[in-house]
Amino acid sequence: FFLTLVALSSVALMVGGIGVMAIMLVSVTERTREIGVRKALGARRGAILLQFLAESIVLAAVGGMMGAAIGAAIGWGAHLATGFPISLPWWSFAIAVGTSSLIGVISGIYPANRAARLD
Numbered sequence: 001f002f003l004t005l006v007a008l009s010s011v012a013l014m015v016g017g018i019g020v021m022a023i024m025l026v027s028v029t030e031r032t033r034e035i036g037v038r039k040a041l042g043a044r045r046g047a048i049l050l051q052f053l054a055e056s057i058v059l060a061a062v063g064g065m066m067g068a069a070i071g072a073a074i075g076w077g078a079h080l081a082t083g084f085p086i087s088l089p090w091w092s093f094a095i096a097v098g099t100s101s102l103i104g105v106i107s108g109i110y111p112a113n114r115a116a117r118l119d
Contacts, residue, residue, distance in 0.1 A: 013099070013100075013103055016060070016063060016100070016103060017060075017103045017106060017107035018107070020056055020059055020060050020063075020103065020104055020107040020108060021056075021107040021108070021110060021111060023059065024052060024055065024056045024059070024107070024108055024111035024112070025110075025111045025114070027052070027055070027111070028052065028111050028114055028115040028118075031115075032118060035048060035115055035118050036118065036119075039118070039119075045116040045117070046116070048112075048115050048116045049112045049113060049115070049116040050112075051112075051115075052108065052111055052112035052115045052116075053105065053108050053109065053112040055108070056104045056105070056107060056108025056111065056112065057101050057104040057105055057108065058104070059104060060100045060101055060103050060104025060107070060108075061097055061100055061101045061104060063100055064096050064097045064099065064100025064101065065096075065097055065100075067096065067100070068092075068093045068096040068097065071096075072088055072093075075088060
């Protein structure tokens with residue numbers, strides 16, 4: 001059962017990472033003019049890279065917080081409906097948000113680098 005949950009969560013993380021990457025690639029494409037203006041005004045490649053990487057981290061972290069909140073709500077609902085005991089330690093929420101932020105870093109590197117390389 002534990003291995004099944006690990007496999008399902010791994011697939012969900014991979015799908016989430018692909019989703020974040022797709023959203024960020026669309027964001028880079030739509031904001032080409034803004035990137036050009038920033039570069040014309042003297043923005044360095046690292047500043048643009050940091051901006052888009054920070055956006056992907058925030059996007060993934062907010063998704064992780066929402067997922068943890070929905071999971072906790074489902075757990076509480078199951079507890080209230082069935083009386084089964086639940087355990088919601090704070091560190092599990094920290095791990096969830098940290099992992100989703102890490103997925104944001106990993107999936108945001110390519111779009112951020114693409115934005116920074118634009119002319």
